[in-house]
Amino acid sequence: MRKIFTDFPIGGTFELSADDAHHVLVVLRHTVGDMIQVTDCTGATYECLITRMAGHSAFLTPTHKISEKKHTNGTVILAAGILKSDKFDWVIQKATELGVGTIVPVQMEHCVVKLNDARRKGRQERWQRLAMEAAKQCGRDDVPRIETVTDFSSLVEAYSHVRFVIPYEQETTPLTSVCSEIRTGDVLLCIGPEGGFARDTEIDYAEKNVSWCRTVSLGPRILRAETASLAALSIIMYERGFM
Numbered sequence: 752m753r754k755i756f757t758d759f760p761i762g763g764t765f766e767l768s769a770d771d772a773h774h775v776l777v778v779l780r781h782t783v784g785d786m787i788q789v790t791d792c793t794g795a796t797y798e799c800l801i802t803r804m805a806g807h808s809a810f811l812t813p814t815h816k817i818s819e820k821k822h823t824n825g826t827v828i829l830a831a832g833i834l835k836s837d838k839f840d841w842v843i844q845k846a847t848e849l850g851v852g853t854i855v856p857v858q859m860e861h862c863v864v865k866l867n868d869a870r871r872k873g874r875q876e877r878w879q880r881l882a883m884e885a886a887k888q889c890g891r892d893d894v895p896r897i898e899t900v901t902d903f904s905s906l907v908e909a910y911s912h913v914r915f916v917i918p919y920e921q922e923t924t925p926l927t928s929v930c931s932e933i934r935t936g937d938v939l940l941c942i943g944p945e946g947g948f949a950r951d952t953e954i955d956y957a958e959k960n961v962s963w964c965r966t967v968s969l970g971p972r973i974l975r976a977e978t979a980s981l982a983a984l985s986i987i988m989y990e991r992g993f994m
């Protein structure tokens with residue numbers, strides 16, 4: 752069954768989004784007095800009573816908490832160079848289905864798309880909505896967090912304590928050779944954009960500033976950036992038991 756999420760912590764009575772209200776009232780034919788389960792942005796799930804309907808709106812009151820956020824064995828973070836057209840949308844949707852915990856869109860040197868500050872905020876909101884939709888459709892218990900577009904040096908600064916795995920087409924060591932080291936704990940998978948990584952300012956910079964950083968190969972063929980993201984993420988999630 753499709754999950755219902757809120758993008759805020761559930762406290763008292765709240766209103767469902769228009770889309771969820773349509774699903775609950777029209778598709779599932781629920782009405783005032785019915786109970787439904789809703790998961791909030793912290794990952795906690797509540798039993799909620801439909802207390803009021805007004806036109807196309809539905810108001811819910813939580814009666815009790817069913818569960819807290821599930822404990823995982825760490826998070827897989829996907830930091831990927833932003834891509835043109837709808838390719839990044841596809842990455843967000845598929846990475847959500849595979850179980851990614853956080854996605855960091857990165858403005859890299861060789862990105863074809865250049866987003867100024869004003870457009871970064873709008874994109875983040877759109878991508879977060881896509882992640883929420885994908886999470887509902889695939890029955891996840893949580894919604895991946897989509898960060899605002901960041902620059903490569905800020906990415907390294909924010910995550911230098913996390914292990915970095917960087918698929919790089921000039922590398923020959925296969926991704927599978929590091930998998931035994933990343934089966935638990937937080938891991939950041941970093942994928943370049945259409946134009947690839949800048950050697951000095953990105954690959955060398957990460958190697959210098961991140962304490963555990965491995966460049967790896969995804970095989971002899973050069974994959975499109977979106978294929979590389981999903982191929983590498985699939986392998987890592989498989990090794991971690993899709994947790």
Ligand code: SAM
Binds near residue numbers: 918919970972980
């Ligand atoms: N600009 C590069 C070129 O033309 O040679 C290709 C970049 S590729 C389209 C985008 C990203 O996918 C790369 O930065 C890398 O992270 C990843 N990638 C693609 N193929 C790969 C491979 N065979 N091994 C490792 N990483 C790969």
